[in-house]
Amino acid sequence: MQQADMVLIGGGIAGLSLAARLARHGRVVVLEGESAPGYHASGRSVAFAHYGLGERIVRTLTALSLPDLAAHAVRHPALHIASAGQAAALDALEDVHRQFGSDCARIMPDEARALVPVLKPEACAAALLDHGSLKLDTNAMLQAHVADLRAHSGDLVCGARVSAIRRYGEVWRVTTSKGHFAAPIIVNAAGAWADEIARMAGVTPIGIEPRRRTVISFAAPEGEDVRAWPFTKTVGEGFYLLPEGRGQLLASSMDQTPSAPCDAASEELDIAIAADRVEQATTLAIRRIRHSWAGLRSFAPDELPVIGNAAGAPGFVWCAGQGGFGFQTAPALSRIAASAALGLPFPEDCAAAGLAPEMFSPARLGA
Numbered sequence: 284m285q286q287a288d289m290v291l292i293g294g295g296i297a298g299l300s301l302a303a304r305l306a307r308h309g310r311v312v313v314l315e316g317e318s319a320p321g322y323h324a325s326g327r328s329v330a331f332a333h334y335g336l337g338e339r340i341v342r343t344l345t346a347l348s349l350p351d352l353a354a355h356a357v358r359h360p361a362l363h364i365a366s367a368g369q370a371a372a373l374d375a376l377e378d379v380h381r382q383f384g385s386d387c388a389r390i391m392p393d394e395a396r397a398l399v400p401v402l403k404p405e406a407c408a409a410a411l412l413d414h415g416s417l418k419l420d421t422n423a424m425l426q427a428h429v430a431d432l433r434a435h436s437g438d439l440v441c442g443a444r445v446s447a448i449r450r451y452g453e454v455w456r457v458t459t460s461k462g463h464f465a466a467p468i469i470v471n472a473a474g475a476w477a478d479e480i481a482r483m484a485g486v487t488p489i490g491i492e493p494r495r496r497t498v499i500s501f502a503a504p505e506g507e508d509v510r511a512w513p514f515t516k517t518v519g520e521g522f523y524l525l526p527e528g529r530g531q532l533l534a535s536s537m538d539q540t541p542s543a544p545c546d547a548a549s550e551e552l553d554i555a556i557a558a559d560r561v562e563q564a565t566t567l568a569i570r571r572i573r574h575s576w577a578g579l580r581s582f583a584p585d586e587l588p589v590i591g592n593a594a595g596a597p598g599f600v601w602c603a604g605q606g607g608f609g610f611q612t613a614p615a616l617s618r619i620a621a622s623a624a625l626g627l628p629f630p631e632d633c634a635a636a637g638l639a640p641e642m643f644s645p646a647r648l649g650a
Protein backbone atom coordinates (compact mmCIF):
# COMPACT_ATOMS: atom_id res chain seq x y z
CA MET A 284 0.00 0.00 0.00
CA GLN A 285 1.45 3.36 -1.06
CA GLN A 286 0.40 6.25 1.17
CA ALA A 287 0.00 9.79 -0.12
CA ASP A 288 -1.71 13.00 0.92
CA MET A 289 -3.53 13.25 -2.40
CA VAL A 290 -4.16 10.70 -5.14
CA LEU A 291 -5.27 11.99 -8.54
CA ILE A 292 -6.90 9.69 -11.07
CA GLY A 293 -6.12 10.66 -14.67
CA GLY A 294 -2.88 11.72 -16.32
CA GLY A 295 -4.31 14.17 -18.84
CA ILE A 296 -3.99 17.95 -18.75
CA ALA A 297 -6.64 18.22 -16.00
CA GLY A 298 -4.92 15.80 -13.61
CA LEU A 299 -1.34 16.84 -14.36
CA SER A 300 -1.85 20.61 -14.22
CA LEU A 301 -3.57 20.20 -10.86
CA ALA A 302 -1.06 17.66 -9.54
CA ALA A 303 1.83 20.04 -10.18
CA ARG A 304 0.13 22.65 -8.00
CA LEU A 305 -0.91 20.23 -5.24
CA ALA A 306 2.58 18.71 -4.99
CA ARG A 307 3.70 21.94 -3.27
CA HIS A 308 1.31 21.11 -0.42
CA GLY A 309 1.87 17.41 0.24
CA ARG A 310 2.75 14.04 -1.24
CA VAL A 311 0.89 13.61 -4.54
CA VAL A 312 0.49 10.51 -6.71
CA VAL A 313 -1.14 10.61 -10.15
CA LEU A 314 -2.58 7.30 -11.36
CA GLU A 315 -2.85 6.89 -15.12
CA GLY A 316 -4.33 3.75 -16.63
CA GLU A 317 -2.47 4.00 -19.94
CA SER A 318 1.26 3.44 -20.41
CA ALA A 319 1.93 7.17 -20.91
CA PRO A 320 0.26 10.44 -19.91
CA GLY A 321 -1.96 12.30 -22.38
CA TYR A 322 -3.02 9.20 -24.31
CA HIS A 323 -6.71 10.15 -24.56
CA ALA A 324 -8.26 13.63 -25.08
CA SER A 325 -5.09 15.44 -24.04
CA GLY A 326 -3.06 13.77 -26.78
CA ARG A 327 -5.63 14.49 -29.49
CA SER A 328 -6.40 18.20 -29.35
CA VAL A 329 -5.56 20.68 -32.06
CA ALA A 330 -3.78 22.74 -29.43
CA PHE A 331 -5.25 26.16 -29.90
CA ALA A 332 -6.43 28.85 -27.46
CA HIS A 333 -9.05 31.34 -28.65
CA TYR A 334 -12.36 32.97 -27.72
CA GLY A 335 -14.38 31.25 -30.42
CA LEU A 336 -15.90 28.60 -28.15
CA GLY A 337 -17.71 28.21 -24.85
CA GLU A 338 -19.76 30.85 -23.11
CA ARG A 339 -18.91 33.61 -20.64
CA ILE A 340 -17.49 31.40 -17.87
CA VAL A 341 -15.31 29.39 -20.23
CA ARG A 342 -14.11 32.56 -21.94
CA THR A 343 -13.32 34.16 -18.58
CA LEU A 344 -11.26 31.08 -17.66
CA THR A 345 -9.51 31.41 -21.03
CA ALA A 346 -8.73 35.08 -20.42
CA LEU A 347 -7.33 34.26 -16.97
CA SER A 348 -5.20 31.48 -18.46
CA LEU A 349 -3.70 33.17 -21.52
CA PRO A 350 -0.76 34.79 -19.67
CA ASP A 351 0.39 31.44 -18.23
CA LEU A 352 -0.19 29.59 -21.50
CA ALA A 353 2.30 31.85 -23.25
CA ALA A 354 5.19 29.85 -21.75
CA HIS A 355 4.38 26.95 -24.08
CA ALA A 356 2.78 28.72 -27.02
CA VAL A 357 3.33 31.07 -29.90
CA ARG A 358 0.96 33.77 -31.01
CA HIS A 359 -0.99 32.70 -34.05
CA PRO A 360 -4.00 34.61 -35.39
CA ALA A 361 -7.53 33.20 -35.48
CA LEU A 362 -9.81 34.16 -38.35
CA HIS A 363 -13.52 33.84 -37.62
CA ILE A 364 -15.52 33.82 -40.84
CA ALA A 365 -19.25 34.31 -41.43
CA SER A 366 -21.46 33.70 -44.42
CA ALA A 367 -24.05 36.29 -45.42
CA GLY A 368 -26.65 34.97 -42.95
CA GLN A 369 -24.27 34.88 -39.98
CA ALA A 370 -23.49 38.58 -39.53
CA ALA A 371 -25.25 38.77 -36.15
CA ALA A 372 -23.25 35.83 -34.79
CA LEU A 373 -20.01 37.46 -35.90
CA ASP A 374 -21.04 40.76 -34.27
CA ALA A 375 -21.70 38.90 -31.01
CA LEU A 376 -18.32 37.19 -31.23
CA GLU A 377 -16.62 40.52 -31.86
CA ASP A 378 -18.29 41.91 -28.71
CA VAL A 379 -16.88 38.97 -26.74
CA HIS A 380 -13.36 39.68 -28.01
CA ARG A 381 -13.70 43.36 -27.13
CA GLN A 382 -14.99 42.53 -23.61
CA PHE A 383 -11.87 40.50 -22.99
CA GLY A 384 -9.61 43.17 -24.47
CA SER A 385 -8.42 40.93 -27.25
CA ASP A 386 -6.30 42.47 -30.00
CA CYS A 387 -8.81 41.93 -32.81
CA ALA A 388 -10.16 43.67 -35.90
CA ARG A 389 -13.01 43.28 -38.36
CA ILE A 390 -11.43 42.82 -41.77
CA MET A 391 -12.92 42.97 -45.25
CA PRO A 392 -13.68 39.67 -47.03
CA ASP A 393 -10.93 40.28 -49.60
CA GLU A 394 -8.44 40.87 -46.76
CA ALA A 395 -9.52 37.55 -45.24
CA ARG A 396 -9.04 35.85 -48.60
CA ALA A 397 -5.59 37.40 -48.86
CA LEU A 398 -4.74 35.59 -45.62
CA VAL A 399 -6.37 32.30 -46.67
CA PRO A 400 -6.39 32.45 -50.47
CA VAL A 401 -8.45 29.28 -50.88
CA LEU A 402 -11.58 30.70 -49.19
CA LYS A 403 -14.56 31.02 -51.53
CA PRO A 404 -16.29 34.43 -51.48
CA GLU A 405 -19.63 32.94 -50.35
CA ALA A 406 -18.00 31.34 -47.31
CA CYS A 407 -16.60 34.64 -46.12
CA ALA A 408 -19.02 37.56 -46.29
CA ALA A 409 -17.54 39.00 -43.10
CA ALA A 410 -14.51 38.22 -40.95
CA LEU A 411 -12.97 38.90 -37.56
CA LEU A 412 -9.22 38.54 -37.11
CA ASP A 413 -8.00 37.88 -33.58
CA HIS A 414 -4.28 38.48 -33.04
CA GLY A 415 -4.40 37.38 -29.40
CA SER A 416 -4.95 33.66 -29.93
CA LEU A 417 -2.24 31.08 -29.26
CA LYS A 418 -0.93 27.91 -30.87
CA LEU A 419 -0.08 25.73 -27.90
CA ASP A 420 2.64 23.14 -27.47
CA THR A 421 0.41 20.73 -25.57
CA ASN A 422 3.06 18.04 -25.26
CA ALA A 423 5.43 20.57 -23.68
CA MET A 424 2.63 21.61 -21.31
CA LEU A 425 2.05 18.02 -20.19
CA GLN A 426 5.77 17.30 -19.81
CA ALA A 427 6.36 20.52 -17.87
CA HIS A 428 3.64 19.54 -15.39
CA VAL A 429 5.13 16.07 -14.97
CA ALA A 430 8.58 17.58 -14.36
CA ASP A 431 7.10 20.06 -11.88
CA LEU A 432 5.24 17.27 -10.07
CA ARG A 433 8.41 15.19 -9.78
CA ALA A 434 10.50 18.19 -8.72
CA HIS A 435 8.15 18.46 -5.74
CA SER A 436 8.49 14.77 -4.83
CA GLY A 437 5.26 13.77 -6.51
CA ASP A 438 4.84 10.70 -8.65
CA LEU A 439 3.09 9.77 -11.89
CA VAL A 440 2.35 6.05 -12.05
CA CYS A 441 1.43 4.93 -15.56
CA GLY A 442 -0.22 1.61 -16.33
CA ALA A 443 -2.12 1.97 -13.04
CA ARG A 444 -5.73 1.37 -14.05
CA VAL A 445 -8.07 2.06 -11.16
CA SER A 446 -10.56 -0.77 -10.61
CA ALA A 447 -11.96 -0.13 -7.12
CA ILE A 448 -12.23 2.76 -4.67
CA ARG A 449 -13.31 2.39 -1.03
CA ARG A 450 -13.33 4.71 1.91
CA TYR A 451 -12.03 3.39 5.24
CA GLY A 452 -12.49 5.95 8.01
CA GLU A 453 -10.71 9.11 6.87
CA VAL A 454 -8.85 7.47 4.02
CA TRP A 455 -9.67 6.51 0.45
CA ARG A 456 -8.15 3.26 -0.71
CA VAL A 457 -7.66 2.96 -4.49
CA THR A 458 -7.02 -0.42 -6.11
CA THR A 459 -5.12 -0.41 -9.40
CA SER A 460 -3.31 -2.78 -11.72
CA LYS A 461 -0.10 -1.46 -10.11
CA GLY A 462 -1.13 -2.05 -6.50
CA HIS A 463 -2.99 -0.15 -3.80
CA PHE A 464 -2.79 3.55 -2.98
CA ALA A 465 -4.29 5.38 -0.01
CA ALA A 466 -4.90 9.05 0.71
CA PRO A 467 -7.42 11.22 2.58
CA ILE A 468 -8.05 13.18 -0.65
CA ILE A 469 -8.69 11.71 -4.10
CA VAL A 470 -9.25 13.77 -7.23
CA ASN A 471 -11.34 12.52 -10.11
CA ALA A 472 -9.64 13.85 -13.26
CA ALA A 473 -10.53 10.86 -15.41
CA GLY A 474 -11.95 12.79 -18.39
CA ALA A 475 -14.51 10.67 -20.25
CA TRP A 476 -14.39 8.10 -17.43
CA ALA A 477 -15.16 10.58 -14.64
CA ASP A 478 -18.61 9.12 -13.91
CA GLU A 479 -17.18 5.60 -13.94
CA ILE A 480 -14.68 6.64 -11.26
CA ALA A 481 -17.47 8.30 -9.23
CA ARG A 482 -19.56 5.11 -9.31
CA MET A 483 -16.57 3.06 -8.10
CA ALA A 484 -16.33 5.39 -5.11
CA GLY A 485 -20.08 5.33 -4.42
CA VAL A 486 -20.34 9.00 -5.41
CA THR A 487 -23.30 10.39 -7.40
CA PRO A 488 -22.29 10.78 -11.08
CA ILE A 489 -22.57 14.18 -12.77
CA GLY A 490 -23.91 12.92 -16.12
CA ILE A 491 -20.69 13.46 -18.07
CA GLU A 492 -21.17 13.09 -21.83
CA PRO A 493 -18.11 12.24 -23.93
CA ARG A 494 -18.48 13.55 -27.49
CA ARG A 495 -16.28 12.37 -30.32
CA ARG A 496 -14.51 14.95 -32.47
CA THR A 497 -12.64 14.08 -35.66
CA VAL A 498 -9.62 15.77 -37.20
CA ILE A 499 -8.25 15.15 -40.70
CA SER A 500 -4.87 16.06 -42.11
CA PHE A 501 -4.09 16.54 -45.79
CA ALA A 502 -1.58 18.17 -48.11
CA ALA A 503 -1.67 21.93 -48.64
CA PRO A 504 -1.91 23.15 -52.23
CA GLU A 505 1.21 22.30 -54.25
CA GLY A 506 4.07 24.71 -53.52
CA GLU A 507 2.08 26.74 -50.99
CA ASP A 508 3.69 27.49 -47.63
CA VAL A 509 0.66 27.62 -45.32
CA ARG A 510 2.46 28.21 -42.03
CA ALA A 511 1.21 31.81 -41.81
CA TRP A 512 -2.42 30.93 -42.52
CA PRO A 513 -4.56 31.77 -39.50
CA PHE A 514 -6.58 29.22 -37.59
CA THR A 515 -9.77 29.67 -39.62
CA LYS A 516 -13.13 28.87 -38.08
CA THR A 517 -16.71 29.36 -39.18
CA VAL A 518 -19.06 31.14 -36.84
CA GLY A 519 -21.58 28.46 -35.90
CA GLU A 520 -21.76 25.14 -37.72
CA GLY A 521 -19.16 24.52 -40.40
CA PHE A 522 -15.50 23.64 -39.95
CA TYR A 523 -12.12 24.82 -38.79
CA LEU A 524 -8.90 24.70 -40.74
CA LEU A 525 -5.36 25.30 -39.53
CA PRO A 526 -1.83 24.85 -40.78
CA GLU A 527 0.41 22.09 -39.51
CA GLY A 528 3.89 22.84 -40.73
CA ARG A 529 4.80 24.15 -44.17
CA GLY A 530 2.77 21.84 -46.41
CA GLN A 531 0.05 20.30 -44.30
CA LEU A 532 -3.40 21.36 -43.14
CA LEU A 533 -5.66 20.08 -40.37
CA ALA A 534 -9.43 20.37 -40.44
CA SER A 535 -12.48 19.33 -38.47
CA SER A 536 -16.22 19.63 -39.11
CA MET A 537 -16.47 20.27 -35.36
CA ASP A 538 -18.45 17.05 -34.99
CA GLN A 539 -19.58 16.11 -31.52
CA THR A 540 -21.11 12.66 -31.60
CA PRO A 541 -22.04 11.28 -28.16
CA SER A 542 -19.91 8.26 -27.31
CA ALA A 543 -19.28 5.84 -24.50
CA PRO A 544 -15.88 6.40 -22.87
CA CYS A 545 -13.41 4.58 -25.14
CA ASP A 546 -10.22 4.79 -27.16
CA ALA A 547 -11.94 6.92 -29.82
CA ALA A 548 -11.15 6.31 -33.48
CA SER A 549 -12.10 8.37 -36.52
CA GLU A 550 -14.98 7.00 -38.58
CA GLU A 551 -15.23 7.08 -42.39
CA LEU A 552 -18.39 9.18 -42.43
CA ASP A 553 -16.95 11.85 -40.11
CA ILE A 554 -13.77 12.01 -42.19
CA ALA A 555 -15.85 12.46 -45.34
CA ILE A 556 -18.00 15.19 -43.77
CA ALA A 557 -14.92 17.11 -42.63
CA ALA A 558 -13.38 16.93 -46.11
CA ASP A 559 -16.67 17.90 -47.75
CA ARG A 560 -17.21 20.95 -45.53
CA VAL A 561 -13.70 22.20 -46.35
CA GLU A 562 -14.18 21.60 -50.07
CA GLN A 563 -17.57 23.38 -50.06
CA ALA A 564 -16.11 26.51 -48.49
CA THR A 565 -12.73 26.60 -50.22
CA THR A 566 -11.06 25.83 -53.52
CA LEU A 567 -9.11 23.02 -51.88
CA ALA A 568 -9.42 19.59 -53.47
CA ILE A 569 -8.61 16.98 -50.86
CA ARG A 570 -7.32 14.05 -52.89
CA ARG A 571 -5.95 12.02 -50.03
CA ILE A 572 -6.44 12.09 -46.27
CA ARG A 573 -2.92 11.69 -44.94
CA HIS A 574 -4.00 10.99 -41.43
CA SER A 575 -7.06 11.31 -39.22
CA TRP A 576 -7.84 10.90 -35.57
CA ALA A 577 -10.64 11.35 -33.08
CA GLY A 578 -10.81 12.18 -29.41
CA LEU A 579 -13.47 12.58 -26.77
CA ARG A 580 -14.42 16.00 -25.45
CA SER A 581 -16.31 15.43 -22.21
CA PHE A 582 -19.11 17.73 -21.10
CA ALA A 583 -21.23 18.07 -17.98
CA PRO A 584 -24.95 18.62 -18.75
CA ASP A 585 -24.51 22.45 -18.63
CA GLU A 586 -21.18 22.26 -20.55
CA LEU A 587 -19.25 23.87 -17.70
CA PRO A 588 -16.35 22.35 -15.78
CA VAL A 589 -17.09 20.47 -12.58
CA ILE A 590 -14.64 21.38 -9.84
CA GLY A 591 -15.23 20.84 -6.14
CA ASN A 592 -15.99 18.40 -3.37
CA ALA A 593 -18.63 15.72 -3.81
CA ALA A 594 -21.58 15.94 -1.43
CA GLY A 595 -21.50 13.27 1.28
CA ALA A 596 -18.08 11.95 0.26
CA PRO A 597 -15.43 13.86 2.23
CA GLY A 598 -12.14 14.13 0.35
CA PHE A 599 -13.57 13.19 -3.05
CA VAL A 600 -12.82 16.11 -5.41
CA TRP A 601 -14.13 16.49 -8.95
CA CYS A 602 -11.97 17.94 -11.73
CA ALA A 603 -13.94 17.03 -14.84
CA GLY A 604 -15.97 18.36 -17.76
CA GLN A 605 -13.19 20.23 -19.58
CA GLY A 606 -15.05 19.83 -22.88
CA GLY A 607 -13.21 21.36 -25.83
CA PHE A 608 -11.30 23.88 -23.74
CA GLY A 609 -9.20 21.78 -21.33
CA PHE A 610 -5.83 23.18 -22.40
CA GLN A 611 -6.78 26.79 -22.87
CA THR A 612 -8.39 26.95 -19.41
CA ALA A 613 -5.95 24.67 -17.52
CA PRO A 614 -3.94 27.38 -15.76
CA ALA A 615 -7.02 29.00 -14.19
CA LEU A 616 -9.01 25.78 -13.69
CA SER A 617 -6.12 24.04 -11.94
CA ARG A 618 -5.84 26.96 -9.50
CA ILE A 619 -9.57 26.75 -8.77
CA ALA A 620 -9.32 22.98 -8.35
CA ALA A 621 -6.28 23.29 -6.07
CA SER A 622 -8.13 25.70 -3.80
CA ALA A 623 -11.09 23.27 -3.66
CA ALA A 624 -8.88 20.26 -2.90
CA LEU A 625 -6.89 22.09 -0.21
CA GLY A 626 -9.87 23.88 1.34
CA LEU A 627 -8.28 27.27 0.51
CA PRO A 628 -10.16 30.44 -0.50
CA PHE A 629 -11.27 30.76 -4.11
CA PRO A 630 -8.48 32.45 -6.16
CA GLU A 631 -8.82 36.22 -5.85
CA ASP A 632 -8.25 37.03 -9.50
CA CYS A 633 -10.91 34.49 -10.52
CA ALA A 634 -13.40 36.06 -8.09
CA ALA A 635 -12.48 39.54 -9.36
CA ALA A 636 -13.25 38.35 -12.89
CA GLY A 637 -16.77 37.41 -11.80
CA LEU A 638 -16.26 33.68 -11.17
CA ALA A 639 -17.45 31.92 -8.02
CA PRO A 640 -17.07 28.38 -6.59
CA GLU A 641 -20.81 27.65 -7.05
CA MET A 642 -20.42 27.96 -10.83
CA PHE A 643 -18.15 24.93 -10.81
CA SER A 644 -19.49 22.97 -7.85
CA PRO A 645 -20.89 19.46 -8.49
CA ALA A 646 -23.77 20.50 -6.19
CA ARG A 647 -25.34 22.41 -9.12
CA LEU A 648 -25.75 19.00 -10.80
CA GLY A 649 -27.06 17.33 -7.68
CA ALA A 650 -23.75 15.51 -7.10
Ligand SMILES: Cc1cc2nc3c(=O)[nH]c(=O)nc-3n(C[C@H](O)[C@H](O)[C@H](O)COP(=O)(O)OP(=O)(O)OC[C@H]3O[C@@H](n4cnc5c(N)ncnc54)[C@H](O)[C@@H]3O)c2cc1C
Nearest residue numbers: 293295296297316324325329330331445474578609610611
Ligand atom coordinates in the same frame (compact mmCIF):
# COMPACT_ATOMS: atom_id res chain seq x y z
C1 LIG B 1 -10.13 16.74 -31.53
C2 LIG B 1 -9.99 17.58 -30.28
C3 LIG B 1 -9.53 18.88 -30.40
C4 LIG B 1 -9.36 19.65 -29.25
N1 LIG B 1 -8.80 20.90 -29.38
C5 LIG B 1 -8.59 21.64 -28.26
C6 LIG B 1 -7.97 22.91 -28.36
O1 LIG B 1 -7.61 23.36 -29.45
N2 LIG B 1 -7.78 23.63 -27.21
C7 LIG B 1 -8.17 23.15 -25.98
O2 LIG B 1 -8.01 23.83 -24.98
N3 LIG B 1 -8.76 21.93 -25.87
C8 LIG B 1 -8.97 21.18 -26.98
N4 LIG B 1 -9.56 19.96 -26.86
C9 LIG B 1 -10.07 19.54 -25.55
C10 LIG B 1 -8.98 19.01 -24.65
O3 LIG B 1 -8.17 18.09 -25.36
C11 LIG B 1 -9.64 18.35 -23.44
O4 LIG B 1 -10.49 19.29 -22.80
C12 LIG B 1 -8.61 17.89 -22.41
O5 LIG B 1 -7.61 17.13 -23.01
C13 LIG B 1 -9.29 17.07 -21.32
O6 LIG B 1 -8.29 16.66 -20.44
P1 LIG B 1 -8.57 15.61 -19.30
O7 LIG B 1 -7.32 15.49 -18.51
O8 LIG B 1 -9.82 15.99 -18.58
O9 LIG B 1 -8.93 14.25 -20.06
P2 LIG B 1 -7.97 13.12 -20.67
O10 LIG B 1 -6.82 13.70 -21.40
O11 LIG B 1 -8.83 12.17 -21.41
O12 LIG B 1 -7.36 12.44 -19.38
C14 LIG B 1 -8.10 11.56 -18.56
C15 LIG B 1 -7.18 10.43 -18.22
O13 LIG B 1 -7.81 9.61 -17.22
C16 LIG B 1 -7.34 8.30 -17.44
N5 LIG B 1 -8.25 7.34 -16.81
C17 LIG B 1 -9.56 7.15 -17.08
N6 LIG B 1 -10.04 6.13 -16.34
C18 LIG B 1 -9.01 5.67 -15.58
C19 LIG B 1 -8.88 4.62 -14.62
N7 LIG B 1 -9.90 3.81 -14.29
N8 LIG B 1 -7.67 4.44 -14.05
C20 LIG B 1 -6.60 5.24 -14.36
N9 LIG B 1 -6.68 6.24 -15.26
C21 LIG B 1 -7.87 6.45 -15.86
C22 LIG B 1 -7.34 8.15 -18.95
O14 LIG B 1 -6.49 7.11 -19.37
C23 LIG B 1 -6.88 9.53 -19.40
O15 LIG B 1 -5.49 9.58 -19.69
C24 LIG B 1 -9.71 19.14 -27.98
C25 LIG B 1 -10.18 17.83 -27.87
C26 LIG B 1 -10.30 17.04 -29.00
C27 LIG B 1 -10.76 15.62 -28.85
